[in-house]
Amino acid sequence: MIKFLLMVNKQGQTRLSKYYEQVELGKRAALEADVVRGCLARRKEECSFVEYKDYKLVYRQYAALFVVVGITENENELSIYELVHNFVEVLDKYFSRVSELDIMFNLDKVHIILDEMILNGHIVETNKNRILALLALDKMAES
Numbered sequence: 001m002i003k004f005l006l007m008v009n010k011q012g013q014t015r016l017s018k019y020y021e022q023v024e025l026g027k028r029a030a031l032e033a034d035v036v037r038g039c040l041a042r043r044k045e046e047c048s049f050v051e052y053k054d055y056k057l058v059y060r061q062y063a064a065l066f067v068v069v070g071i072t073e074n075e076n077e078l079s080i081y082e083l084v085h086n087f088v089e090v091l092d093k094y095f096s097r098v099s100e101l102d103i104m105f106n107l108d109k110v111h112i113i114l115d116e117m118i119l120n121g122h123i124v125e126t127n128k129n130r131i132l133a134l135l136a137l138d139k140m141a142e143s
Helices: 025-040 077-095 100-105 107-117 128-142
Strands: 002-009 014-019 049-052 055-062 065-071
Touching: 002 025, 014 025, 014 100, 014 107, 025 049, 025 055, 025 065, 055 077, 065 077, 077 100, 077 107, 077 128, 100 107, 107 128
Parallel strands: none
Antiparallel strands: 002 014, 002 065, 049 055, 055 065
């Protein structure tokens, strides 16, 4: 099960955080700081899977952004690694070359995309075309 997903830049600033279990606000800040510090300190040639307390962390770097996912012990790391890539590809198609600024100024759309893919910590949709089609329907409904 997915416990949380974070998007952070190289300076360690959180751009997106989504939790799938209850975590107190004070503990969230400490958790994010520890997780980000640990992932940013690793070299590129090191493995993208890290054990951290009760979680396994799966992270992937895209330009200046890191996507970090905290999962339970029994979750498949490779499937989460591919999910992260799929998520970034959907963002890239939706925003046509996604950047950190796109994420910052369209946080609601990024959350909608994430919610289409992950529900209650479980992967529910991975088909990029279906996700983008649902977002197109939302755009049509708004206009």
